[in-house]
Amino acid sequence: MQHFAALLDALTYTTGRNAKLRLIADYLLATPDPDRGWAMAALTGGLDFPAVKSSTVRALMHERVDPVLWSLSRDFVGDTAETASLLWPAPATIDVTPPPSLDEVVGRLSAMTRQSVMRDLPLLLDRLDEPGRYALIKLATGALRAGVSARLARTAFALAFAVPIDEVEEYWHGQQPPYAPLFAWAADGAPPPRTDHLPLFRPFMLAHPLEETEVDLADYVAEWKWDGIRVQLVRVNGETRAYSRSGDDISASFPEMVAALPVDAVLDGELLVRGSHQGGESGGAASFNALQQRLGRKTVSKAMLANYPAFVRLYDVMVLDGEDLRPLPWTERRQRLESLMEHLPASHFDLSPLVEAPDFAALAAIREGARDEAIEGLMLKRRDSPYVSGRRVGLWYKWKRDPLLVDCVLMYAQRGSGKRSSFYSDYTFGCWDGDPDQGADLLPVGKAYSGFTDEELALLDKHVRQNTTQRFGPVRETTRSLVFEVAFDSVHTSKRHKSGLAMRFPRIRRIRWDKPAHEADRIDALRALIKD
Amino acid sequence: MSAPFSWIRPDPHGIRILPANAWIDPARPVDRALVTHGHADHARGGHGETIATPATLAIMKLRYATSAGAIPVEYGETVALGGGVSATYIPAGHVLGSAQILLEHAGERVVITGDYKRRADPTCPPFEVTPCDVFITEATFGLPLFTHPPIEEEIAKLLARMGAEPDRCVLVGAYALGKAQRVIAELRQAGHHAPIYLHGAMEKMCHLYEDFGVGLGELRLVADTPKDEMRGAIVVCPPSALGDRWSRRLPDPVTAMASGWMRVRQRARQRGVELPLVISDHADWHELTRTVEEVNPAETWITHGREEALLRWHQLHQRRARALALVGYEDEDD
Numbered sequence: 075m076q077h078f079a080a081l082l083d084a085l086t087y088t089t090g091r092n093a094k095l096r097l098i099a100d101y102l103l104a105t106p107d108p109d110r111g112w113a114m115a116a117l118t119g120g121l122d123f124p125a126v127k128s129s130t131v132r133a134l135m136h137e138r139v140d141p142v143l144w145s146l147s148r149d150f151v152g153d154t155a156e157t158a159s160l161l162w163p164a165p166a167t168i169d170v171t172p173p174p175s176l177d178e179v180v181g182r183l184s185a186m187t188r189q190s191v192m193r194d195l196p197l198l199l200d201r202l203d204e205p206g207r208y209a210l211i212k213l214a215t216g217a218l219r220a221g222v223s224a225r226l227a228r229t230a231f232a233l234a235f236a237v238p239i240d241e242v243e244e245y246w247h248g249q250q251p252p253y254a255p256l257f258a259w260a261a262d263g264a265p266p267p268r269t270d271h272l273p274l275f276r277p278f279m280l281a282h283p284l285e286e287t288e289v290d291l292a293d294y295v296a297e298w299k300w301d302g303i304r305v306q307l308v309r310v311n312g313e314t315r316a317y318s319r320s321g322d323d324i325s326a327s328f329p330e331m332v333a334a335l336p337v338d339a340v341l342d343g344e345l346l347v348r349g350s351h352q353g354g355e356s357g358g359a360a361s362f363n364a365l366q367q368r369l370g371r372k373t374v375s376k377a378m379l380a381n382y383p384a385f386v387r388l389y390d391v392m393v394l395d396g397e398d399l400r401p402l403p404w405t406e407r408r409q410r411l412e413s414l415m416e417h418l419p420a421s422h423f424d425l426s427p428l429v430e431a432p433d434f435a436a437l438a439a440i441r442e443g444a445r446d447e448a449i450e451g452l453m454l455k456r457r458d459s460p461y462v463s464g465r466r467v468g469l470w471y472k473w474k475r476d477p478l479l480v481d482c483v484l485m486y487a488q489r490g491s492g493k494r495s496s497f498y499s500d501y502t503f504g505c506w507d508g509d510p511d512q513g514a515d516l517l518p519v520g521k522a523y524s525g526f527t528d529e530e531l532a533l534l535d536k537h538v539r540q541n542t543t544q545r546f547g548p549v550r551e552t553t554r555s556l557v558f559e560v561a562f563d564s565v566h567t568s569k570r571h572k573s574g575l576a577m578r579f580p581r582i583r584r585i586r587w588d589k590p591a592h593e594a595d596r597i598d599a600l601r602a603l604i605k606d
Numbered sequence: 607m608s609a610p611f612s613w614i615r616p617d618p619h620g621i622r623i624l625p626a627n628a629w630i631d632p633a634r635p636v637d638r639a640l641v642t643h644g645h646a647d648h649a650r651g652g653h654g655e656t657i658a659t660p661a662t663l664a665i666m667k668l669r670y671a672t673s674a675g676a677i678p679v680e681y682g683e684t685v686a687l688g689g690g691v692s693a694t695y696i697p698a699g700h701v702l703g704s705a706q707i708l709l710e711h712a713g714e715r716v717v718i719t720g721d722y723k724r725r726a727d728p729t730c731p732p733f734e735v736t737p738c739d740v741f742i743t744e745a746t747f748g749l750p751l752f753t754h755p756p757i758e759e760e761i762a763k764l765l766a767r768m769g770a771e772p773d774r775c776v777l778v779g780a781y782a783l784g785k786a787q788r789v790i791a792e793l794r795q796a797g798h799h800a801p802i803y804l805h806g807a808m809e810k811m812c813h814l815y816e817d818f819g820v821g822l823g824e825l826r827l828v829a830d831t832p833k834d835e836m837r838g839a840i841v842v843c844p845p846s847a848l849g850d851r852w853s854r855r856l857p858d859p860v861t862a863m864a865s866g867w868m869r870v871r872q873r874a875r876q877r878g879v880e881l882p883l884v885i886s887d888h889a890d891w892h893e894l895t896r897t898v899e900e901v902n903p904a905e906t907w908i909t910h911g912r913e914e915a916l917l918r919w920h921q922l923h924q925r926r927a928r929a930l931a932l933v934g935y936e937d938e939d940d
């Protein structure tokens with residue numbers, strides 16, 4: 075447990091992604107089974123101990139610490155687990171039992187009931203030092219918050235044992251903590267765990283941006299890139315799951331899609347909801363904002379299902395009736411997908427159409443003319459390419475629509491992390507809420523930390539320091555003097571922002587050192603671009 | 607016969623000794639000030655007379671460039687202030703020159719601690735328990751969650767990190783008066799004899815410590831040093847220089863911070879600290895409460911810090927206490 079506690083603390087104080095990967099990888103290499111498996115489960119949110127609640131910890135502390143001193147301390151620290159770990163009194167008798175291993179901790183926490191927890195949790199706390207108690211309470215109450223995503227933890231696993239991340243992702247989903255077969259495979263060279271009999275996530279094939287490349291349409295096929303969320307529907311032995319691009323199981327949010335798939339298959343498509351966008355290329359798909367109403371829900375009401383009905387626009391078929399089609403060229407998979415369509419209910423599935431053009435220039439013209447908001451751009455797929463996981467050069471390209479542009483004024487700058495920790499590199503910018511010459515104010519409309527070179531960053535940093543009006547911790551407010559040309563993919567209404575709107579993927583396109591701030595855009599100009 | 611302790615009065619800007627027309631650590635210029643130690647929130651400039659230890663006076667001269675009206679008092683020495691009040695300066699163990707002040711008047715004894723700690727510190731003599739009727743204490747770390755670990759453990763952490771990062775330097779943010787010199791002296795005691803690199807703002811204070819006999823080993827200025835020389839080394843700077851542009855001249859620094867606040871993870875994270883070092887020159891909760899028990903005063907007055915919790919502790923232990931609500935003291939010198 076102390077090693078896990080040390081890992082947790084080290085992760086707390088580390089901001090860089092690579093440094094976090096290294097910390098987890100080193101831990102996995104140095105820690106025996108099954109502790110390292112439990113640690114992976116803890117980091118990826120795969121453990122649950124229903125008997126231990128935050129209120130349990132508070133009740134234990136009230137038995138041990140004066141309630142006034144407790145609440146003063148809790149208010150200062152701001153976190154119950156940390157306050158309890160700091161205030162836990164040393165046991166009356168010196169405990170000779172050695173600190174528990176993570177395996178012992180998991181075993182004991184699992185065995186606790188509502189009745190036994192008030193007696194058994196203190197026995198564990200008594201055997202640990204402060205970092206150990208902190209880790210124990212965080213683990214037990216399911217609020218680890220180490221700033222580590224499940225994906226990052228699995229990437230660290232791949233790094234530790236030098237195995238491909240795609241294989242890790244594929245095998246991971248069928249395994250239960252503490253993942254003995256996975257460690258046997260990755261660390262000791264045992265055969266990989268079998269996955270073909272389970273409705274598991276298969277890593278997606280991804281695309282590179284097209285940039286300046288031109289492709290020959292004899293080799294590549296074009297298809298619209300839809301503005302929904304990439305989804306994988308998996309049905310094995312009659313059991314169906316829906317997975318997001320990162321491999322998260324989103325079946326509970328889209329029960330109608332899970333119910334709608336009538337054949338054993340693995341399908342790749344875009345999850346969309348039907349909306350008022352009639353006609354056009356979108357065939358009735360609503361905007362991304364409508365889809366967002368459906369995301370992240372554990373249960374879905376009838377009204378939700380009726381108001382925002384989901385469907386999947388299919389791109390590809392990876393497995394059909396137990397046959398893995400991924401090694402086949404795209405042309406053959408497309409044929410199989412087209413003939414599969416007649417077995418799928420049209421209420422919930424349609425086929426992403428191909429975009430026909432005689433040559434690349436004609437295709438570019440079609441892309442320019444696409445006005446549908448549900449279209450993000452074009453996909454270009456090599457006709458003879460198998461379905462391979464991840465991003466491979468030359469197989470799939472995404473060719474996004476030209477971004478929308480708006481001129482904004484820098485308002486706040488925040489220091490970055492890692493290599494950028496001495497630079498003000500994260501910028502909040504705003505648009506005028508009226509005529510700036512008549513006393514209008516700026517309303518923040520977005521935040522960006524990319525789109526500039528290192529040289530430009532140094533100049534921006536200097537500008538921020540020389541034009542600071544107020545400081546709030548790592549944030550500086552600046553004079554309203556610098557204009558950014560901001561590029562973004564779309565803009566939507568948002569209740570969370572004071573300006574009432576939110577940009578998708580804003581980035582700094584150009585720094586307009588030359589442009590006076592009062593000539594920056596007004597919020598109305600941005601509002602006019604909303605297509606919710 | 608006046609009421610007990612009516613000759614000493616806590617005003618918002620300091621503690622006043624009425625019969626002697628003098629103040630303790632006043633927050634604004636006065637005719638006559640008794641100063642406990644050199645931290646800026648206690649030792650302000652511009653007083654007519656300043657009565658303090660020689661080291662505190664030297665620190666004030668360094669900061670305010672004048673020693674007009676300076677009246678030195680050695681530890682253990684008693685001075686008559688007039689009006690029947692005498693003052694004795696007693697080590698407080700906080701920083702070089704720091705003193706508690708024992709005031710005596712008409713058979714009543716009052717001790718003002720200034721800031722203090724109970725741990726050993728190679729840069730100043732230890733706190734001495736002085737019996738009194740009224741004990742006027744600080745409470746900077748007056749919450750039961752504050753337990754400062756042994757400094758040897760924190761120094762070992764610092765040295766281990768330095769050893770583990772041969773291509774980087776470890777940049778330790780430490781208050782320029784006291785904390786920085788204590789960390790350096792403790793590193794020397796732990797057997798670290800390599801040069802330690804300093805931010806320019808610390809140079810003079812380190813020299814002052816050496817003039818008062820505190821050996822700090824070989825110190826070099828970052829400004830005079832090529833970047834590569836500082837790889838695998840320790841650099842000390844004021845907390846305000848962490849994450850400042852100044853740090854770009856260092857080789858990929860690991861950000862460390864030596865402060866009692868580092869006990870709380872969120873505090874360390876807010877400051878972007880990678881290596882929190884729980885090192886404080888103030889008494890932690892256990893030292894505060896133990897000190898009250900050892901001094902065993904009839905009454906405790908609390909000057910600054912988290913006084914609510916310490917008041918509550920007095921209540922739970924049937925002891926008399928009051929908070930003075932003085933202004934102008936900050937927790938900066940943690």
Ligand SMILES: [Zn+2]
Pocket residue numbers: 643645648700721939
């Ligand atoms: Zn002080």
Ligand SMILES: [Zn+2]
Pocket residue numbers: 645647648721744935936939
């Ligand atoms: Zn103070």
